[in-house]
Amino acid sequence: MKKRILITGSNGLLGQKLVDLLTQKPGIDLVATARGANRLPNSDGYRYESMDITNRQQVLDVVGETKPDVIIHTAAMTNVDQCESEKDACWAQNVRAVEYLVEASRINSTFLVHVSTDFIFDGASGPYTEEADANPISFYGWSKYAAEKAVIHSGIKWAIARTVLVYGIAHDMSRTNIILWVKKSLEDGKTIKVVTDQWRTPTLAEDLALGCWLIADQEAEGIFNISGKDFLTPYEMAMQTADFFQLDKSLITQADSSTFSQPARRPPRTGFVLDKPRRVLGYEPKSFEEGIAVLAAQL
Numbered sequence: 001m002k003k004r005i006l007i008t009g010s011n012g013l014l015g016q017k018l019v020d021l022l023t024q025k026p027g028i029d030l031v032a033t034a035r036g037a038n039r040l041p042n043s044d045g046y047r048y049e050s051m052d053i054t055n056r057q058q059v060l061d062v063v064g065e066t067k068p069d070v071i072i073h074t075a076a077m078t079n080v081d082q083c084e085s086e087k088d089a090c091w092a093q094n095v096r097a098v099e100y101l102v103e104a105s106r107i108n109s110t111f112l113v114h115v116s117t118d119f120i121f122d123g124a125s126g127p128y129t130e131e132a133d134a135n136p137i138s139f140y141g142w143s144k145y146a147a148e149k150a151v152i153h154s155g156i157k158w159a160i161a162r163t164v165l166v167y168g169i170a171h172d173m174s175r176t177n178i179i180l181w182v183k184k185s186l187e188d189g190k191t192i193k194v195v196t197d198q199w200r201t202p203t204l205a206e207d208l209a210l211g212c213w214l215i216a217d218q219e220a221e222g223i224f225n226i227s228g229k230d231f232l233t234p235y236e237m238a239m240q241t242a243d244f245f246q247l248d249k250s251l252i253t254q255a256d257s258s259t260f261s262q263p264a265r266r267p268p269r270t271g272f273v274l275d276k277p278r279r280v281l282g283y284e285p286k287s288f289e290e291g292i293a294v295l296a297a298q299l
């Protein structure tokens, strides 16, 4: 029998990569959901339902009608500075919506895969294992941490896929990413300042989709770190991008994060240890250099 998987936020970066991946997998009956209309260019191979995750009745109705075996919950308010200035909206999208999905999962005996973030940590001691203690330093981080607790204490079958700085190309995206920003700036001959005092394990969106699929396929319970494997500063990411596209690295200058004023604080040193997803799921992400090549092939 086919496994029915429902994904939330299918218009987003991860959502789009999941639609691409899961429509290619045999044995999957895919239900894609997002706020408003489907913005994906291709509507073959899956069913689309409009679902605003902040609308409890809509969530209960759509999940009740489609009865998925697994929900992969990707939708969220992901703009960290916007979460800091619009706290009510952030809480509604990142926490209360998760409570509705938990309720719907409980009623329909659905396995819930919730996507979370390295921003639940304070960034004092990365890279982190799944067991590290959370201590968010931004409202976005607090909201995602509260959502994790709602999932963990739900009594349903659940998994949490935590990820870090996701990059990739998707259809109709307003947001850019570090690779495209560095490439465009250097091609235009612009000098850029890039920070040397933050560390991340940047994640190719295709790898994150793969990790979510491995969890869903195995219905593996618990918390899983699903990120890239290279532990890099944004400055190092910029230098690797310049190398890959053979652009002028002298335009990249080193900066300290205190140079930039942003509404939300960023954790300095996050990044993930990947021992558990490798051992339990067989997850193996690409290197950052390989990730740039995947992205470049889609330009």
Ligand SMILES: NC(=O)c1ccc[n+]([C@@H]2O[C@H](COP(=O)([O-])OP(=O)(O)OC[C@H]3O[C@@H](n4cnc5c(N)ncnc54)[C@H](OP(=O)(O)O)[C@@H]3O)[C@@H](O)[C@H]2O)c1
Binding pocket: 008, 009, 010, 011, 012, 013, 014, 015, 034, 035, 051, 052, 053, 054, 073, 074, 075, 076, 077, 078, 093, 115, 116, 117, 118, 144, 163, 164, 165, 166, 167
């Ligand atoms: N991107 C990163 O660097 C990063 C890092 C760590 C963790 N994460 C986590 O990874 C997950 C996926 O992020 P992403 O990069 O794919 O983000 P994204 O591209 O911003 O996609 C998020 C999607 O959520 C949708 N959404 C927001 N509110 C909604 C609502 N009320 N109902 C239905 N859909 C709603 C958005 O819809 P619209 O398009 O209509 O606005 C958007 O398409 C999120 O849970 C995020 O917290 C991301």
